[in-house]
Structures are given as C-alpha cells and as structure tokens.
Amino acid sequence: MFELIQTDKETKARRGRLTTAHGVIKTPIFMPVGTQGTVKTLHPDDLLDLGSQIILGNTYHLNLRPGLDVIRAAKGLHQFSTWDKPILTDSGGFQVWSLAKLRKISEEGVQFANHLDGSKMMLSPETSMEIQATLGSDIAMLFDECPPYPCEEKYAADSLALTTRWAKRCKEWHEENASKIVPWMTEPSLLGESPMPQPRQLAFGIVQGSSYAELREQSAKELIEIGFDGYAVGGISVGEPEHEMIRAIDNAVPHLPVDKPRYAMGLGTPPQMLEMIARGVDMFDCVMPTRVARHGLAFTEDGPIHIKNKEFEFDQRPLTEHTHPSVARFSRSYIRHLWRAKEMLALRLLSFHNLHFYLRLMQQSREAIEAGTFAEFKDTFIARYNSHKE
Numbered sequence: 001m002f003e004l005i006q007t008d009k010e011t012k013a014r015r016g017r018l019t020t021a022h023g024v025i026k027t028p029i030f031m032p033v034g035t036q037g038t039v040k041t042l043h044p045d046d047l048l049d050l051g052s053q054i055i056l057g058n059t060y061h062l063n064l065r066p067g068l069d070v071i072r073a074a075k076g077l078h079q080f081s082t083w084d085k086p087i088l089t090d091s092g093g094f095q096v097w098s099l100a101k102l103r104k105i106s107e108e109g110v111q112f113a114n115h116l117d118g119s120k121m122m123l124s125p126e127t128s129m130e131i132q133a134t135l136g137s138d139i140a141m142l143f144d145e146c147p148p149y150p151c152e153e154k155y156a157a158d159s160l161a162l163t164t165r166w167a168k169r170c171k172e173w174h175e176e177n178a179s180k181i182v183p184w185m186t187e188p189s190l191l192g193e194s195p196m197p198q199p200r201q202l203a204f205g206i207v208q209g210s211s212y213a214e215l216r217e218q219s220a221k222e223l224i225e226i227g228f229d230g231y232a233v234g235g236i237s238v239g240e241p242e243h244e245m246i247r248a249i250d251n252a253v254p255h256l257p258v259d260k261p262r263y264a265m266g267l268g269t270p271p272q273m274l275e276m277i278a279r280g281v282d283m284f285d286c287v288m289p290t291r292v293a294r295h296g297l298a299f300t301e302d303g304p305i306h307i308k309n310k311e312f313e314f315d316q317r318p319l320t321e322h323t324h325p326s327v328a329r330f331s332r333s334y335i336r337h338l339w340r341a342k343e344m345l346a347l348r349l350l351s352f353h354n355l356h357f358y359l360r361l362m363q364q365s366r367e368a369i370e371a372g373t374f375a376e377f378k379d380t381f382i383a384r385y386n387s388h389k390e
C-alpha cells in the first residue's frame with residue numbers, strides 16, 4: 001500500500017506513494033476537508049484543477065445527514081458526490097467530542113445528543129466502521145476516544161486503553177465485514193480501473209496518549225501490535241499550544257513503522273505542516289484553508305492577509321503572484337469589494353486560492369525532498385511567512 005521513495009538526509013522528511021482503490025497518492029499530501037460530502041463552495045472539477053489527490057469526509061456528519069439509507073441508495077459517497085478519486089473518512093471520535101452534547105462514554109461506545117436536533121445517538125467501533133464501509137471511503141479511521149486538552153495522566157492512560165480495546169474491535173469488524181458492505185468491493189464495476197491489485201478499504205489506527213510521552217509510545221506500540229495500513233496521530237490541534245502539538249508528534253512518530261503512512265489529524269498552518277513534514281509526517285487534513293476563507297483571510301508567502309483591510313482598496317495585484325490563474329485574474333481591490341459587498345464569489349475565490357496555496361506548498365515540499373533541499377526550503381518559507389507578523 002505505501003511505498004517509501006526517499007528520506008531526506010538533514011531532516012526526517014520523506015516522499016512516498018500511497019496506493020488506494022481509487023488512486024495513488026503522492027506524499028507529503030494535504031487533504032481538503034469535505035465534511036458533509038462537499039469541500040465548501042467548490043465543485044469536484046475545481047478540486048481536480050487544484051491538483052487535489054484525496055479529500056476527507058466525516059462519518060458523524062454524513063451518518064446524521066443525509067443518513068446511511070440515502071448514501072446506500074447512491075452506492076456510496078464517491079457516486080453520491082461524483083468525486084471518483086480517493087476519500088478518507090474520519091471515524092466520528094473527534095466530532096463526538098467536539099460537537100455533540102451530553103456524551104456518555106462506555107465500553108460499548110459513545111452515546112450523545114447530536115448537534116442538529118439534539119436527539120440521542122450512539123457511535124461504537126462497530127457502527128463507525130459500518131458507516132465508513134457504507135460510505136465506501138478508501139481509508140477508514142478507527143473509532144477512538146479523543147481526550148480533552150489538558151487532561152490528567154490517569155484520564156489519558158484510561159482513554160488510550162479504551163482506544164486500544166476499540167481498535168481491536170474496529171479491526172475485527174473491518175476484516176470480517178468490509179468486503180460485504182463497501183459498494184465498490186461488492187460491485188467492482190463501480191470502481192473500474194484501480195491501481196490496487198485487490199482493491200480494499202484501508203484502515204488507519206489513531207495514536208492517542210495526550211501530552212504524555214510514555215503514553216504516546218504505549219499507544220503507538222499497541223496499535224502496531226494490532227496492525228493497521230497507516231497510523232494517525234490524534235488528540236492534537238485540540239487547543240493545546242503549538243509546542244505541545246509538536247511534542248506529541250515527536251513522542252509518537254519515532255515509534256511508528258517507517259513503511260506505513262503517518263497522518264497528523266486536524267493540522268495545521270503552513271509553518272506547522274512544514275515542521276511536521278520535517279518530523280516524518282506524510283498526511284494532513286485541516287479545515288483552516290476553507291474555513292478562514294469564509295472569514296475573509298487569504299494565505300500569502302508573507303503570511304495571511306485580511307482582504308477586507310483598507311490597505312487593499314486600490315491594490316491592483318492578485319492575491320499572490322503564484323496563485324491559480326482562475327484567481328490571479330482578479331485584483332485584491334476587486335476581491336475586497338466582493339467581500340465587503342457580501343458577494344458569494346468572494347467565498348469561492350478565497351477558498352479556491354487558500355486550497356491552492358496549501359496544495360502548492362505540498363507540491364513544493366515533495367520537490368524539495370526530491371532535490372535534497374527540504375531543510376532550506378522549510379526554513380526560508382517559515383522565515384518569510386513569519387517576517388510580517390505584527
């Protein structure tokens with residue numbers, strides 16, 4: 001599944017290829033987030049124009065709305081959304097913690113009041129994996145407990161022990177049932193040409209352990225013992241300071257197998273991603289590029305800019321000199337006008353631009369690793385990006 005192509009000499013950065021049923025993914029990679037089956041404001045063709053190789057969907061949201069019957073009738077999320085390249089689905093572990101109310105965690109799973117109408121729902125290792133199999137994602141994430149930050153060591157230890165027991169149940173359910181439920185496994189014609197000899201849904205483990213080094217190591221080792229196609233570092237980007245986030249990666253990644261992908265969940269800013277790539281992380285997902293676009297923020301090589309600022313009133317330059325041609329044709333002055341006039345095109349242009357910025361940064365990182373210049377690329381990019389910080 002994962003071929004490690006090259007490891008940088010000065011850092012732990014690496015270049016790889018992850019083969020999934022719907023396509024081969026070049027890493028390091030950023031995954032645009034399509035929580036409810038769409039990357040907000042963008043058409044699947046926009047994502048192809050941007051060079052997006054894989055997008056993320058959320059089990060919690062899609063199970064809640066439109067619900068499994070609708071997804072099943074459409075023969076899975078690829079058919080439903082018409083995105084026919086790879087999809088990774090998160091398991092709902094994080095959303096239950098961050099979104100739902102009145103959570104009751106038991107050995108069985110998590111009971112909660114959903115964020116839409118407050119009615120009671122339940123997610124368990126088995127139901128989460130069944131939802132992900134019905135969605136037919138290429139990569140399914142195990143159902144875990146994402147501990148709050150900060151939390152006591154005892155809580156973190158008990159939580160990771162639960163996550164490990166749940167990981168076993170996820171793996172058992174997945175091995176037994178995925179091939180009978182994943183639409184493109186029960187009906188191979190849905191998949192067509194695939195780079196995978198025996199196309200199957202991959203399953204990734206999620207390392208927890210909060211901010212405790214020995215717990216992160218323990219979680220990694222227990223998940224490796226169970227055996228997954230890739231390993232995510234979870235329970236990060238949950239409100240902890242940046243140095244804690246980086247420490248969590250330092251405490252987990254060295255214990256993960258070199259020949260499997262590492263995925264930092266829910267992360268992060270351009271500098272944070274480069275720091276993580278230097279530590280051997282291969283995959284990222286974050287709502288930031290599309291979410292901050294909706295707040296009028298555009299990423300640039302000199303740090304983010306708020307397009308509504310007066311300084312751009314007469315600025316005839318494009319958002320950045322390397323932005324996508326379909327955005328470069330518009331001036332900052334025009335996009336500022338659209339934003340202030342509450343024109344929907346502003347949201348689309350800023351979302352498109354920010355995703356392009358993130359995906360181009362990954363492309364530049366892959367090229368720098370290949371050229372053996374990643375350390376210099378990282379330091380130069382971060383220095384310029386932070387130089388304009390007030």
Ligand SMILES: CNc1nc2cc(C(=O)NN)ccc2[nH]1
Pocket residue numbers: 090093094144145146206233234235236237238265266267
């Ligand atoms: C935006 N921050 C953020 N942190 C995350 C953590 C997880 C996790 O631990 N899943 N089990 C998932 C998505 C996340 N997004």
